Amino acid sequence: MTKLFSIRRWMQLFGDFDQFLAGMRTTLIVALLGLLIALALGILFGVLSSVKIKILPWIARIYVEFFQNTPLVVQVFFYSFGLPFIGVRIPDLMVGILGVGLYHGAYIAEVVRSGIEAVPKGQVEAAESQGFGHIQVMGYIVLPQTLKITLPPLTNQAMNLVKNTSVLAMIAGMDIMYYAKSWAGNNGFFYQGYLSAGLLYFILCFPLTKLTAWLEQKAKQVPSQKKINNGMEADV
Amino acid sequence: MIKIENLNKYFGNLHVLKDIDLHVKSGEKLVIIGPSGSGKSTLIRCMNYLEEPSSGTVYVDNQELTRKNKTQMAKSTSAMVFQQFNLYPHMTVLKNLTLAPVKLQKIPADKAKEIAMEYLIRVGLADKAEEYPHTLSGGQQQRVAIARALTTRQKIILFDEPTSALDPEMVQEVLDVMIGLSKENITMVCVTHEMGFARQVADRVIFMDEGKIIETGTPEHFFKNPENERTKIFLSKILH
Numbered sequence A: 001m002t003k004l005f006s007i008r009r010w011m012q013l014f015g016d017f018d019q020f021l022a023g024m025r026t027t028l029i030v031a032l033l034g035l036l037i038a039l040a041l042g043i044l045f046g047v048l049s050s051v052k053i054k055i056l057p058w059i060a061r062i063y064v065e066f067f068q069n070t071p072l073v074v075q076v077f078f079y080s081f082g083l084p085f086i087g088v089r090i091p092d093l094m095v096g097i098l099g100v101g102l103y104h105g106a107y108i109a110e111v112v113r114s115g116i117e118a119v120p121k122g123q124v125e126a127a128e129s130q131g132f133g134h135i136q137v138m139g140y141i142v143l144p145q146t147l148k149i150t151l152p153p154l155t156n157q158a159m160n161l162v163k164n165t166s167v168l169a170m171i172a173g174m175d176i177m178y179y180a181k182s183w184a185g186n187n188g189f190f191y192q193g194y195l196s197a198g199l200l201y202f203i204l205c206f207p208l209t210k211l212t213a214w215l216e217q218k219a220k221q222v223p224s225q226k227k228i229n230n231g232m233e234a235d236v
Numbered sequence B: 001m002i003k004i005e006n007l008n009k010y011f012g013n014l015h016v017l018k019d020i021d022l023h024v025k026s027g028e029k030l031v032i033i034g035p036s037g038s039g040k041s042t043l044i045r046c047m048n049y050l051e052e053p054s055s056g057t058v059y060v061d062n063q064e065l066t067r068k069n070k071t072q073m074a075k076s077t078s079a080m081v082f083q084q085f086n087l088y089p090h091m092t093v094l095k096n097l098t099l100a101p102v103k104l105q106k107i108p109a110d111k112a113k114e115i116a117m118e119y120l121i122r123v124g125l126a127d128k129a130e131e132y133p134h135t136l137s138g139g140q141q142q143r144v145a146i147a148r149a150l151t152t153r154q155k156i157i158l159f160d161e162p163t164s165a166l167d168p169e170m171v172q173e174v175l176d177v178m179i180g181l182s183k184e185n186i187t188m189v190c191v192t193h194e195m196g197f198a199r200q201v202a203d204r205v206i207f208m209d210e211g212k213i214i215e216t217g218t219p220e221h222f223f224k225n226p227e228n229e230r231t232k233i234f235l236s237k238i239l240h
Helices: A007-015 A017-049 A055-068 A072-086 A092-118 A121-130 A134-171 A176-187 A190-221 A225-229 B040-046 B070-076 B093-103 B109-122 B138-151 B168-181 B195-201 B219-224 B229-238
Strands: B002-011 B014-024 B029-033 B055-060 B078-081 B156-160 B187-191 B204-209 B212-217
Touching: A007 A017, A007 A176, A007 A190, A017 A055, A017 A092, A017 A134, A017 A176, A017 A190, A055 A092, A072 A092, A072 A134, A092 A134, A121 A134, A121 B070, A121 B078, A134 A176, A134 A190, A134 B093, A176 A190, B002 B040, B014 B040, B014 B212, B029 B040, B029 B195, B040 B156, B040 B187, B078 B138, B093 B109, B093 B138, B109 B138, B138 B168, B168 B187, B168 B195, B195 B219, B204 B219, B204 B229, B212 B219, B212 B229
Parallel strands: B029 B187, B029 B204, B078 B156, B156 B187
Antiparallel strands: B002 B014, B002 B055, B204 B212
16 A cells, blocks of 8 residues: 555656646547547448348348457457558557457447437328438438437547547557556556546546436436327427 | 329238228318227328338329328328327427427528417417427317418328327317318318217218228218127217
8 A cells, every 4th residue: 555655656647747648639639539430430331220221221230240350459459450461551550540440330320310209200201291202211300319319429439439448558659558557567657557547538538427427317217209200289 | 183093001010091092072071980900090190101002002282192202292292190199308399389480491580480489379379389299288289280280381280199199078079170270172081980070070071890891881871870790889889
């Protein structure tokens, strides 16, 4: 316990804190760009899952199953150490962005798919009976409602994505965890190093957790479609 | 206006429509009755291709209805009112009514709004224009749904059990709107159990059972001397 509370060690940490901040900067860049890729892929494959042309949901299925059922570490190692064998070299930062982007894209695709399926079939039929084509039905009727339903699980995915960027440390990706590991190793100050890393991730993730909870609360306040479907008078 | 020839529909192994032939004339008010599972909803849903026929042909306005032209045909010939109303919950009542005219028929927004208000006045809900559907009662929602079907000014309106999901005290307000509508030259096909309504507006009633049209006649025929045994049993259950 004396090691944990050693003032000398903590002073050393504060002295070297710029390293941790540099790591935080990398983590933030990877998380933000990774999230953009994940959202783009997730929406694309989520929509493809619900298309009637059989081959497209199939392609989406393969993507989702492949990336959900292999560990992120294995995927990232493959980009970093596997691809150079076939002549593809990706900078470490890009490996991180692509890694979490592709991985969480698969999860977001599932969130989007279930959000689309949660919109009652009758509304799609109503729109079709008015003469709207598939893309218009998606754009005007289904997706605007999907967005509301999927916001809480999407924020949750964003938080997991932030935490998963720590996989970068294993390929020397200059992120929070990488600097924590190297600083702790060099000085032998493991308590100080990893506690600080944990705190930095917490600072990034806690607001997202709170946002998820808030969005869930808000989603509950919207009267459910079920009431309408029963033909009962719906409460406001 | 609607001509159906040799229509068959299977759901897996279930044969729901068996060799249906039916001709609905322009401006005719046709009521379809029958026990649940008789195929009446499937039949009306084949008229705008919400269900794809397994075999046979459906002609609407002298054109064969196909998978390719179903969207175009829905845009230009028919509208539908559903049992569950199926209003778009994320849009106001007014937006529900103007979406198709503006986006599909390319009517200018202010003109579409004017038309929509006209129909909302007609169904007695002009004051609800800016409300969201979930704030309305079931009967009000269905009246909005009817107004929505009217704003695109189609030749045909299909009603699939429009009052079956309503609380009893709300049925009449919806029927009144439909009765008012029947005075116009619109072709109406209506799946319903409301025989009082049928008596008032129908030119012809067909009775379906087990995927077939078993009896056809005027509403009076069904009230006074139904011939088929199954028709009699069914009517004795729904007429009080």
